[in-house]
Amino acid sequence: MDFSQIIPALPDLMDGMWLTLKLMVMAVVGGVVLGTVLALLRLSSNPVLSGLAKAYVNIFRSVPLLLVIIWFYLAVPMLLNWITGEFVAVGAFTSCLVAFMMFEAAYYCEIVRAGIQSIAKGQVNAAYALGMTYGQAMRLVVLPQAFRKMMPLLLQQSIILFQDTSLVYAVGLMDFLSSARSRGDILGLPHEFLLFAGLIYFVVSFAASRGVKHLQKRLAV
Amino acid sequence: MSALLEFSAVSHAYGARRVIDSMSFSLQDGEIGCLLGGSGCGKTTVLRCIAGFETLGEGEIRLSGRVLADAAMAVPAHQREIGMVFQDYALFPHLTVEDNIGFGLSALARSERKSRVAAMLALVGLVSYAKNYPHELSGGQQQRVALARALATRPRLLLLDEPFSNLDVDLRERLSREVRDILKHEGVSAILVTHDQHEAFAVADKVGVMQGGALLQWATPYQLYHEPVSRYVANFIGQGVLVPGKVSGPRCLTLEVGEFCGLLPLGFAGGDTVDVLLRPDDVVHDDASEQTAVVVDKVFRGADFHYTLALPSGQHVLAQVGSHHNHAIGESIGIRLELDHLIAFKRE
Numbered sequence: 001m002d003f004s005q006i007i008p009a010l011p012d013l014m015d016g017m018w019l020t021l022k023l024m025v026m027a028v029v030g031g032v033v034l035g036t037v038l039a040l041l042r043l044s045s046n047p048v049l050s051g052l053a054k055a056y057v058n059i060f061r062s063v064p065l066l067l068v069i070i071w072f073y074l075a076v077p078m079l080l081n082w083i084t085g086e087f088v089a090v091g092a093f094t095s096c097l098v099a100f101m102m103f104e105a106a107y108y109c110e111i112v113r114a115g116i117q118s119i120a121k122g123q124v125n126a127a128y129a130l131g132m133t134y135g136q137a138m139r140l141v142v143l144p145q146a147f148r149k150m151m152p153l154l155l156q157q158s159i160i161l162f163q164d165t166s167l168v169y170a171v172g173l174m175d176f177l178s179s180a181r182s183r184g185d186i187l188g189l190p191h192e193f194l195l196f197a198g199l200i201y202f203v204v205s206f207a208a209s210r211g212v213k214h215l216q217k218r219l220a221v
Numbered sequence: 222m223s224a225l226l227e228f229s230a231v232s233h234a235y236g237a238r239r240v241i242d243s244m245s246f247s248l249q250d251g252e253i254g255c256l257l258g259g260s261g262c263g264k265t266t267v268l269r270c271i272a273g274f275e276t277l278g279e280g281e282i283r284l285s286g287r288v289l290a291d292a293a294m295a296v297p298a299h300q301r302e303i304g305m306v307f308q309d310y311a312l313f314p315h316l317t318v319e320d321n322i323g324f325g326l327s328a329l330a331r332s333e334r335k336s337r338v339a340a341m342l343a344l345v346g347l348v349s350y351a352k353n354y355p356h357e358l359s360g361g362q363q364q365r366v367a368l369a370r371a372l373a374t375r376p377r378l379l380l381l382d383e384p385f386s387n388l389d390v391d392l393r394e395r396l397s398r399e400v401r402d403i404l405k406h407e408g409v410s411a412i413l414v415t416h417d418q419h420e421a422f423a424v425a426d427k428v429g430v431m432q433g434g435a436l437l438q439w440a441t442p443y444q445l446y447h448e449p450v451s452r453y454v455a456n457f458i459g460q461g462v463l464v465p466g467k468v469s470g471p472r473c474l475t476l477e478v479g480e481f482c483g484l485l486p487l488g489f490a491g492g493d494t495v496d497v498l499l500r501p502d503d504v505v506h507d508d509a510s511e512q513t514a515v516v517v518d519k520v521f522r523g524a525d526f527h528y529t530l531a532l533p534s535g536q537h538v539l540a541q542v543g544s545h546h547n548h549a550i551g552e553s554i555g556i557r558l559e560l561d562h563l564i565a566f567k568r569e
Contacts, residue, residue, distance in 0.1 A: 130325030
């Protein structure tokens with residue numbers, strides 16, 4: 001075992017980690033926004049809207065993420081081509097980002113929905129009695145409270161997303177795992193580099209998990 | 222003078238269960254009304270219909286002449302300009318006291334909003350708690366915040382759903398008077414819902430007794446107590462016993478202890494046997510009276526005694542007597558009946 005070659009390779013690995021983090025953060029933000037919209041649709045009294053949202057969630061939760069990533073890599077350029085009528089080059093990063101956002105939105109939707117449902121109905125009625133519309137009641141009363149309650153779950157899901165970003169190797173993106181693997185292969189030290197990558201994933205995820213647990217305790221008080 | 226709120230022949234059902242049955246009443250501008258009844262009598266549903274949280278099966282609700290809801294349409298709750306204080310207060314836990322109170326004032330300019338919130342805080346005596354969160358306050362303080370929040374938007378009508386039921390008895394009594402003073406000071410019309418008669422009498426100008434989704438009587442507390450229209454209302458409001466009597470004239474009745482005539486016609490045929498309502502305060506202790514009764518039981522309540530007395534026939538009556546007249550059980554005391562309000566019900 002020779003771990004000494006890892007240090008000179010760090011700048012490359014840092015680039016990979018940067019891509020991983022960028023992808024994760026953007027996917028979390030997009031996924032939570034889309035998930036919240038889906039949750040509001042699912043809770044809508046309109047059966048068409050709630051039915052569509054429900055179908056969306058069920059479909060994305062029933063297919064493998066890897067498949068979604070590959071499929072979007074092929075489908076997003078086609079779709080854009082079809083919409084705009086001209087050929088648009090979409091990078092692997094963008095197609096992956098869209099795939100992650102849409103896939104994770106299905107999971108975030110269920111978390112947000114449970115969060116909204118946990119807020120007492122009286123809160124909405126109180127907002128109505130003060131002259132607020134449905135939109136204002138959601139935005140100013142229900143969602144702020146709901147997000148506070150579901151923050152630990154959202155973060156936990158985001159840690160899973162952090163690990164899942166490694167699946168982008170399938171479309172050739174150089175994230176942290178991909179760059180570690182390729183460096184290791186080039187230098188003939190695949191074991192060392194993969195062990196190192198595993199250690200980093202573990203440290204980041206475990207520390208984040210502990211952080212969430214701590215936050216959960218604080219929010220529960 | 223036309224009524225502020227007209228609740229006309231409203232019916233409402235949850236599924237097959239009818240919770241309000243063709244109920245009508247009206248509230249004048251500036252008046253405080255109260256719906257009184259046991260749990261499940263439909264009183265809270267009435268409030269929810271007025272607030273706009275329920276749709277009507279039949280009937281019509283008008284506010285200042287404008288239709289708020291009928292079987293075909295309903296003005297959305299947020300456009301009704303009706304404030305509400307909820308049983309659990311429903312304060313917004315993520316906002317401070319001042320943000321809770323200012324919540325409905327988003328249409329006002331910042332400075333106006335600030336001064337309105339300050340005025341409301343002063344009104345309910347919570348100026349020093351402006352920056353606190355609801356969970357840091359006591360039940361009574363939370364209750365005041367809920368009231369201030371509802372009043373801040375200057376609603377045309379304020380609804381209060383069992384507003385004092387979560388408070389201990391001492392506070393309940395004090396706060397109910399305080400709330401009445403605040404409402405009267407602000408000139409706000411209100412409807413209160415409660416199962417507590419003392420609360421209803423302390424706060425309201427008009428009280429409605431409800432049973433099984435129907436309004437039995439809508440009247441001033443004085444009328445409800447002294448002129449109940451039905452046996453149920455007589456039993457529900459205050460204490461008292463029903464003693465047998467015989468109708469001896471259009472306004473007169475003969476009881477075991479003599480003949481009494483009221484101010485109003487009784488509506489019974491001569492010779493009918495009826496049940497006559499005797500309140501504890503109708504039975505007056507009088508040492509000079511020849512009519513006597515035996516003390517069977519007594520409850521000392523501080524300022525007065527509640528005696529249970531047996532008339533010569535064995536019929537029990539209740540008597541409220543000043544606390545200086547301390548008589549032993551078994552003792553015979555002189556009594557006199559003061560029956561200005563002669564209330565009788567047909568024998569069942």
